[in-house]
Amino acid sequence: MPMPSTHWPAPAKINRFLHVTGRRADGYHELQTLFQFVEPTDWLNFELTEGPAIERQGGVLGLAPEADLIVRAAQALKTLASVPQGVRITVNKQIPAGGGLGGGSSDAATTLVALNALWGCQLAQNDLLALGARLGADVPVFISGHAAWAEGIGDQLTPMTPDRPWLLLLNPEETVATENIFCDAKLTRQGVHITMCDFEAELARNDCESVVRERYPKVAQALDRLAEFGPAMLTGTGGCMFARFDNEQTARQALAEWDGPGYGWVCQPKNRSPLLERLAAQEHR
Secondary structure (H helix, E strand, C coil): CCCCCEEEEEEEEEEEEEEEEECCCCCCCEEEEEEEEEEEEEEEEEEEEEECCCCEEECCCCCCCHHHHHHHHHHHHHHHHHHCCEEEEEEEECCCCCCCCCHHHHHHHHHHHHHHCCCCCCCCHHHHHHHHHHHHHHHHHHCCCCCEEEECCCEEECCCCCCCCCCEEEEEEEEECHHHHHHHCCCCCCCCCCCCCHHHCCCCCEEEEEHCCCCCCCHHHHHHEEEEECCCEECCCCCEEEEECCCCCHHHHHHHHCCCCEEEEEEEEEEEEEEHHHHHHHHHH
């Protein structure tokens, strides 16, 4: 058997804005958003096995393997491509769960991209994107590896190269259940459609914020405090959030002065995922 294939990155994401523009008959919501990649990063190692089993080690504490998007992604690819081998996946989890940073979706995307190469499935990216969309609305952008303007349920992607301001990201350590936010009767479902020019003119918001604020007072408290430092917004359905700064120094100064709930970190968003570089390195072996 081949040696384990190590250090496959699964980066976090932020939504620079999030408009909920409708609800489909199947219950999914229509969205407009802009994705970029940020720290922290989960790391996945893959060891191919002779038996057919898919094993997972590490990951989110208490999450059953059958409920884990990593296992579901591996099984979906294995079934689609009729792969006889199994795999042992070891997860070094860094992205907080329930924070709106897309950790589960990113892990699933990295699993699909890595195993497509390691198992020799040779599926085209469009096939992986379709498979990823069935696992979750955020999975395709992580497979594509590029910052993107997204519509539909988040799966209609247009690659973009938006600005890369310095960010102070905050985790108020409040796990937000995405399903509960999208099922809330008070959620706005007629958000306006905007253009990239509107976004650049700061005519954008997160439509989930009012519902999250009402349900999670600790998140509301952190948002209010963060807004004192700079323009602040939830990412996804929260509870993580970010504020934008013109330079690294002012972002780090804000972090040093942070006295609200939870903890923070400073980074610049990326328009290209580190997963693409790792895939290229694998293909050149």
